[in-house]
Amino acid sequence: MSITQQYLLDAHRARSRGEPAPPAPGAHDWQVVREWRDEREFRAVLAGRPARHRFRAALSRWVRRPT
Numbered sequence: 225m226s227i228t229q230q231y232l233l234d235a236h237r238a239r240s241r242g243e244p245a246p247p248a249p250g251a252h253d254w255q256v257v258r259e260w261r262d263e264r265e266f267r268a269v270l271a272g273r274p275a276r277h278r279f280r281a282a283l284s285r286w287v288r289r290p291t
Contacts, residue, residue: 225233227249235245268274 231246231249238245
């Protein structure tokens with residue numbers, strides 16, 4: 225059974241019972257990614273490492289490169 229089929233089954237079941245429908249698949253993906261990143265940065269700080277993003281580090285290397 226696919227994710228979409230399971231969602232439709234759960235939504236039908238909730239509607240027939242008068243309950244609120246479950247969130248659609250993928251509705252909270254970005255929130256989960258942000259929370260995971262925040263947790264990773266928090267653990268880095270606790271371990272004594274700087275909390276840096278790869279993109280930010282790559283951008284700073286590109287901006288500071290010798291000419």
